[in-house]
Amino acid sequence: MLKIDISQIRGNLGEFQDFSLLFDRARIDLEHDWTQGIFRLDGTITNVGVAYQLRGKISFKTQQSCSRCLEPIDADSSIDISAETSDVDDEIEEDLYNITEIVREAIVCGEPLKPLCKEDCSGLCPSCGINCNISTCACETEQLDFRLERLRDYLKN
Numbered sequence: 649m650l651k652i653d654i655s656q657i658r659g660n661l662g663e664f665q666d667f668s669l670l671f672d673r674a675r676i677d678l679e680h681d682w683t684q685g686i687f688r689l690d691g692t693i694t695n696v697g698v699a700y701q702l703r704g705k706i707s708f709k710t711q712q713s714c715s716r717c718l719e720p721i722d723a724d725s726s727i728d729i730s731a732e733t734s735d736v737d738d739e740i741e742e743d744l745y746n747i748t749e750i751v752r753e754a755i756v757c758g759e760p761l762k763p764l765c766k767e768d769c770s771g772l773c774p775s776c777g778i779n780c781n782i783s784t785c786a787c788e789t790e791q792l793d794f795r796l797e798r799l800r801d802y803l804k805n
């Protein structure tokens with residue numbers, strides 16, 4: 649669980665507090681394994697009267713496979729979060745603001761569905777499976793010749 653003590657800003661309109669948290673996957677019940685290591689959350693909670701406004705940024709490392717060439721990608725990632733809660737909401741108990749759910753959801757939703765090792769990744773050759781970023785294979789030229797032949801035939805008719 650991730651809980652923040654907001655006793656300092658409770659009942660004080662306009663008050664805010666900065667916080668910084670380090671936590672791991674288990675702490676927020678995160679089952680996805682595309683992240684690795686420790687998460688860092690830097691944020692601010694402001695008492696805006698009707699609610700507490702949370703703004704923050706989660707920074708962490710990711711470990712995914714390129715969706716085209718399947719090579720592992722290690723990267724740094726960050727996700728902005730923003731939420732609002734009030735004294736009548738379940739997130740607030742005693743003087744503690746439970747932000748576990750907000751943080752977990754932001755990380756789950758932030759997972760890139762088609763990660764790429766680089767913008768112009770050439771992927772794998774569909775015939776021989778070779779990684780076209782690293783080397784070229786014969787199939788490619790054959791396919792190209794084949795296409796050219798079809799084009800020539802087409803132009804002849």
Ligand SMILES: [Zn+2]
Nearest residue numbers: 714717765769
């Ligand atoms: Zn790739």
Ligand SMILES: [Zn+2]
Nearest residue numbers: 773776785787
């Ligand atoms: Zn090939």
